[in-house]
Amino acid sequence: MRTVTMLTVTGALLLPLTAAAQEGHVEIHEFSQHLFPPELVMRHQRHLDLTDQQQSNIRQQVRDLQAQVLDLQWQLEDQQQALGELLAQETVDPDAALLQMDQVLQLESQIKRNHFRLLIEIKNQLTAEQRQKLQTVMEHMKQEQQRQHEMMEHLQYREQQEQTQHLERMKRGR
Secondary structure, three states: OHHHHHHHHHHHHHHHHHHHHHOOOOOOOOOHHHOOOHHHHHHOHHHHOOOHHHHHHHHHHHHHHHHHHHHHHHHHHHHHHHHHHHHHOOOOOHHHHHHHHHHHHHHHHHHHHHHHHHHHHHHHHOOHHHHHHHHHHHHHHHHHHHHHHHHHHHHHHHHHHHHHHHHHHHHHHO
16 A cells, blocks of 8 residues: 555656646657656666665665555645645635645745655666666557547547538438
8 A cells, every 4th residue: 555655646746747748739848758657676676687785775665655655645635634624614714725835835845845856766777778677668568558649639620520410310300
């Protein structure tokens, strides 16, 4: 469970890439193309020929992050609940709500900062050759996402054409 949480939250740093890909935009933020999420490294560890020391270091860095983030997530949940209580009042004090929102944003920022540090530490564990292999993998993933997006657009276009033709036939049949 902790691994799933960590992987989910780590993905938040690369979320702009994922969201853009889902929208059909395959733009990669400049920093994203140089960082590698732990699940990507783990998934390709044999291809990368990671040493035992690299695997051990990365696992420890992930465990350290999980411990840090777990505490921050508890604090974040508490602050979000407090914000919800403020907003649920009949009349909301804007200053109190904004102050509470600042607390929420500060914790979210700390979590993202910790994840960003992990991505940097992982990159620093890898050799130039391993980083290049991962960049190639990411490029193939980006191309596959683009291909799937284009395919979906084509299918949607064809479906619209078929619906239009069907409506026209129905109009003529009246």
